[in-house]
Every structure is written in C-alpha cells, then in structure tokens.
Amino acid sequence: MEFKDIIKHITDEEVIKITSDLVKIPSYTGLKSQEKEVAEYIYNLLKIEHIEVDKYDVLENRPNIVARIKGKGNGKSLMLNGHMDTVPPYNSKDNPFSGEIKDDKLYGRGSCDMKGPIACMLGAMIAIKRSGVVLDGDLYFTGVINEEQLSQGTEYIVKNGPYTDAAIVGEPTGLNIAAGHRGLEWIEINFIGKATHGGTPQEGINAISKAAKFIRKIEEEVVPRFKERNHPLIGDPLLNFGVIEGGDQPSSVAGQCSLYIDRRWTPKESFDLVMNELKDAVQELKDEDKSFNAEVHRYFEDTDMMLHKPLEINLDHPIVKSLENSIENITEKKAEIFSFQAWTDASLLSNYAKIPSVVFGPGFLKEAHSDLEFVHIDQLKKGYKIYTKTAVEFCTGEKE
Ligand SMILES: [Zn+2]
Numbered sequence: 001m002e003f004k005d006i007i008k009h010i011t012d013e014e015v016i017k018i019t020s021d022l023v024k025i026p027s028y029t030g031l032k033s034q035e036k037e038v039a040e041y042i043y044n045l046l047k048i049e050h051i052e053v054d055k056y057d058v059l060e061n062r063p064n065i066v067a068r069i070k071g072k073g074n075g076k077s078l079m080l081n082g083h084m085d086t087v088p089p090y091n092s093k094d095n096p097f098s099g100e101i102k103d104d105k106l107y108g109r110g111s112c113d114m115k116g117p118i119a120c121m122l123g124a125m126i127a128i129k130r131s132g133v134v135l136d137g138d139l140y141f142t143g144v145i146n147e148e149q150l151s152q153g154t155e156y157i158v159k160n161g162p163y164t165d166a167a168i169v170g171e172p173t174g175l176n177i178a179a180g181h182r183g184l185e186w187i188e189i190n191f192i193g194k195a196t197h198g199g200t201p202q203e204g205i206n207a208i209s210k211a212a213k214f215i216r217k218i219e220e221e222v223v224p225r226f227k228e229r230n231h232p233l234i235g236d237p238l239l240n241f242g243v244i245e246g247g248d249q250p251s252s253v254a255g256q257c258s259l260y261i262d263r264r265w266t267p268k269e270s271f272d273l274v275m276n277e278l279k280d281a282v283q284e285l286k287d288e289d290k291s292f293n294a295e296v297h298r299y300f301e302d303t304d305m306m307l308h309k310p311l312e313i314n315l316d317h318p319i320v321k322s323l324e325n326s327i328e329n330i331t332e333k334k335a336e337i338f339s340f341q342a343w344t345d346a347s348l349l350s351n352y353a354k355i356p357s358v359v360f361g362p363g364f365l366k367e368a369h370s371d372l373e374f375v376h377i378d379q380l381k382k383g384y385k386i387y388t389k390t391a392v393e394f395c396t397g398e399k400e
Contacts, residue, residue: 075136112363
C-alpha cells in the first residue's frame with residue numbers, strides 16, 4: 001500500500017485536537033497520580049481504534065502505555081516512545097492548560113515537550129491501523145511516565161520490553177534528526193573542614209577555601225583536556241559548577257562545604273573516567289595539603305537509577321535513512337542531523353536495551369519548559385506524516 005493511501009485515513013484536525021486534549025490534562029511533576037489521566041485518554045483513544053493496548057503500573061497509579069500494531073513477523077520492528085509527564089507550569093503566562101490555538105500556534109504546558117510529539121505518534125498509529133495495511137514488522141507506541149525526573153517509565157521498558165529493532169524518541173527537534181547527545185550526571189563533592197570562631201582561624205580548616213582550591217584546579221587542569229575528547233557530532237564535554245553551599249555564618253570558619261556539578265560527557269569518555277579525574281584531583285590536593293579533605297559522589301548513587309550515558313547511532317542505520325527520506329519527502333527540505341542539547345530517554349533504550357535510537361519530533365527545544373510554551377501547528381501537520389512514512393518504510397521489508 002502506498003503512503004498516500006495510508007495517510008488519507010487521518011486528518012490534520014484530528015492530530016491537532018489530540019494535542020489540544022492532551023495539553024488540557026495536567027500531568028506535571030508533583031501532581032498526584034501524575035500521568036494517570038493522560039494515560040487513560042491515550043488508552044481509550046487507541047481502544048476505540050481497535051489497536052492492541054495495555055497499561056502497566058510502573059509506580060502506584062502511574063502507568064506506562066504500550067500499544068502494538070502487529071506485523072507479519074518477518075520485518076523490522078519499531079518503537080515510537082514519548083513521555084506523558086511535563087514540568088510544572090512555573091511562571092506560565094495565561095492558562096498553561098488551555099490547549100488554545102492562536103496565530104498558528106497551539107499553547108500550553110507540554111504542547112511541544114512532548115504532547116505534540118505524542119499526538120503525532122498516535123496519529124501515525126491510527127492512520128496505519130485504519131488503512132488496514134499489515135506491515136512486515138511490529139509497530140509499537142510506548143507512552144512512558146516520569147521522564148522529567150527519574151525516567152522510571154523508560155527504565156521499565158528497558159527491563160520488560162518491548163525490544164524492537166529501532167526506536168524514535170519524540171522530543172522537539174524541529175523535525176530534524178537528533179542522532180546523538182551528551183551523557184549527563186550530577187556529581188556532589190563534599191569538602192570537610194573544621195569549624196571554629198572567625199577570630200581564631202588558625203584553629204580551624206576552612207572548607208569553603210578548600211572548595212575554591214578544587215574549583216581552580218578543575219578549571220586549570222581538567223577542563224582544558226576536554227577538547228581532546230571532542231566528538232564530531234556531539235562536541236566537547238561540558239562541566240558546570242551549578243550549586244555551592246557551605247558554612248554557618250560569616251563569623252565562623254566553615255566546617256563543611258558542598259559543591260554540585262553538572263557533567264555532560266561524550267562517547268569519547270566513560271563515566272568512570274569522569275569520576276576518576278575528579279577523584280584524582282582530590283587526591284592530588286590531599287597530597288600537597290594535609291588539611292585538604294573531600295569526597296566525590298554520583299548525586300544519585302544511593303538509587304538504582306541507570307546511568308544517563310550519551311546517545312550515539314550509526315548515521316547509516318536504516319532508521320536514520322528512513323527518517324531522512326521521510327523528512328525530505330514531507331518538508332521538501334533536507335533533514336539536518338545534529339546533536340540534541342538535552343539528555344533524553346533514547347539514551348536508556350540505546351545503551352541498556354541495545355535498541356538503536358534517535359530523537360525526532362515537532363516543536364523546538366527552546367519553547368520547552370518556557371513560560372509560554374507552544375508548538376507550531378505546521379510542525380504538527382508535518383510531524384505525524386513523517387512518523388507515519390518512517391514507520392511504514394522501516395517496518396516494510398525482510399529483516400536482515
Ligand atoms: Zn521532553
């Protein structure tokens with residue numbers, strides 16, 4: 001069956017309405033049973049279309065949705081993955097749950113991150129199902145919980161399946177292909193000093209001064225190494241000193257100080273290397289200064305949370321090729337292949353479930369998490385067509 005005979009089974013208006021409906025259902029961090037209502041909406045929508053769909057409680061009252069259009073079983077399978085949670089409205093202007101359309105934009109929290117992409121994925125599932133075409137491989141949609149915090153929804157997929165031959169994670173990439181991104185972990189460094197009165201500093205050890213020494217060493221000796229670990233698509237590693245807190249009051253020598261680092265690493269580095277070079281810096285400072293004492297930890301080390309490693313895919317992989325073709329066909333422009341500025345669930349699918357994954361979706365990252373979030377209607381209109389065409393192309397043909 002040709003693409004035009006499949007895509008005619010759904011309209012722009014339907015996809016726009018699904019986006020708007022999803023935005024009207026709040027699912028932000030901090031809400032009780034956060035994603036439940038969005039999950040119910042998606043479940044019912046797919047049920048009406050006679051698409052096989054299940055709910056799995058990942059956390060209490062917080063289910064993932066897994067839907068499948070079964071293929072003939074001899075072709076490559078594909079997963080469309082989208083997170084159903086959003087960040088809080090914060091200082092949103094207007095009503096953040098209006099789902100209102102003005103000047104070719106659909107407004108509201110989650111409109112681009114990522115209820116718009118989810119609506120487009122659902123549009124693709126519905127068009128394919130209604131058309132009656134049977135693809136060679138299975139096509140899955142997975143709606144996951146909790147991406148904005150701990151990614152437990154996609155971790156559940158990693159542990160329980162489905163395991164497909166490729167996956168597209170639907171973050172807002174402006175309809176371009178994000179074929180990689182940096183890994184991301186938070187690292188905590190605790191400096192241990194000795195508190196005393198500010199009038200007798202010789203009796204104490206100032207943990208804030210020790211932290212300053214450490215920061216200088218990192219900036220002068222560690223950061224300059226980063227350019228040697230440049231990745232052609234992803235760029236240089238990054239390190240940010242995000243938070244520092246220590247001491248009790250100005251007239252006391254600070255007995256302790258904590259420093260929190262955001263470290264984004266490239267596939268040219270490992271997380272062990274990232275941690276070891278910070279630990280080595282601490283050791284060198286200890287060797288030259290007997291009163292220096294500090295400990296380095298992964299911020300989430302007391303949890304079983306999977307490491308947030310970098311994402312990388314071979315640019316010749318069939319999913320990249322199918323997406324490139326489909327984007328060019330629908331937008332009449334060559335797809336840009338770039339590195340995403342944020343970490344995504346595609347990393348978990350790719351590193352832990354060994355599913356080659358890319359990030360692709362309507363909308364732009366700069367609009368995500370903003371005080372006036374929106375998605376361009378034009379991006380939605382093209383987005384669902386690209387997902388559909390890519391799925392049809394990727395899931396057609398014998399599996400190698
Ligand atoms: Zn997102």
